[in-house]
Amino acid sequence: MSRTRRLRGFTLIELLVVIAIIAVLIALLLPAVQSAREAARRAQCVNNLKQMGLAAANFESTYSNLVPGIGPYPTATTYTTRMSSLAMLLPYLEQSAAYSAFNLQHGIDTGAPAQLTASYQIVSAYVCPSDGETAKFSQYAPGGLGYNNYMCSLGNSPSQQLGTATNQEPDSSRAGVFNYRLKTGGSAFLDAAKTMPNTDYLACVPVKLSEITDGTSNTALFSETKRSRAVQNTTAEILFADKINVYTSAASFSGATAIDPPADCASGATQTRIRYRGQMYYRSLPSTYAYSHTVPPNYKLWDCADLPTYTQVHGAARSYHSGGVNVAFCDGSVRFIKDSISLPTWRALGSKAGGEIVSADSY
Template structure:
């Protein structure tokens, strides 16, 4: 006679299933946290490579690269490419014919603008290639140049004096003054206390925030607002698409610039990392700046000659 084999009762089976469900619920946040930690580390490594390219450019030219050439004729992005083993890509962008060359949206630059480089893309964000001229997709990216403590016009704004920036325009137009290129010796606040580059999120849909290749307003940030501020970015009309048009985009409103002393537009540094943004400093180090950083400290980090005294933790 064979011994009886005892099977699970229905209640015991349900208990086992419930325990497994609880364990899975406990493990999922840990898995997600580990994945985000890995993505954030990749973002840090990307910024360190950008920092090496910035220093490589400085070693050759004794200045940092230009922030931009007017609105649409090349930015710092193009100028660092030869120092990231992307010399052929740099040569493919048409910026040298005529007084200014061809804008980034010209048909001759469509191939260049469609290329996404992972070194300029934070894996925590959502890669996007909005379509503009002739329906050609043009990739947005995640790292923006520091245009100082006020606004893109780099002037007195709402009573706050502009205190210098690491990047600016080298060919002025009606909305952007001439700042030119500066060298490390001109960063009198110290390289370890001055921002070079910080994160921005890629605009989704037909939103040009993150259009760092070619478009001045899409490839720069200012420290007027703290990281991931709930206050809106200020952009030219037709260049941003905030909620409810696209719920994934940060807040944004639009305003025109009327002169080099009245350009009130700016982007805040933003990321999809919980709690803050990664930022590249002048000494090549990368720091995680929390959303809770004091506004005055954040603005002090963005200036080159403010002479501020602060503790940066």
């Protein structure tokens, strides 16, 4: 008489225990996987900034000066905004085709017909891999404009231009690598028929390495920021949780108090907002391509620009990496600067000739 052996299956309790164990393992492993992915993205971010620093060094080797703080004067003056330093750096990032697509005789204003094709281009070296958003600013260009996470340092000042006018920085000791003066005199054309543009007209006076008396290892060149998510420049697109939309202030940014943001910006209760921060890397408005050391990394309050010129900005370096921001220095190094850095030290790292003494253990 044959005997049939019965196979014993899992009980419901045993099955639930196995599922629970698998769930616990997944819960333990998932943060580790996410952490590894973020570490890889952060390493790529560092590499992007290193490539930008190398490009700036190659530019200096070619011209014996660093990248100018603003592009050449557009002789076709229907549009007047100039090219940004980031756009001028393109040929040294192996992006000569992208650079050549811009028409330098015309301004780089939003919606300028001569620049539309070029303005659509996204340069991967200017995008932090930890920024997973792909929204493009499309108010003036249906295809969306080229965006960026990396910004040029305006030093320990909100102002692009040095000088004594109300929207300029009078204290040159606060200036960084991309603050600038313009040449004066002459005319836009060398001939009466206006067929020969004068490339020296209102040209930017660039910074030389010899002017960085604080030391290239103690002077910031580029850092990163969070960019706006606005697409159509509407009030509904203001993100109150992240201070990445720039508020504007009618208060003066000039004189001895210019180093601190006006109180009305800090309150977040001002009039006009600039919703396209980091949404047009090629345009020389400071909200689109620059940051300042006047406010600390990952500043907890609003970025702030002046009204009505928009040529000054207390714009923070911000990042998608926990605890701080990556900064490229003039010596080619890239360092992670913690949010806890003291404001005087951060400001000292912004100026190129402020005379401050900064030790490595202070950041």
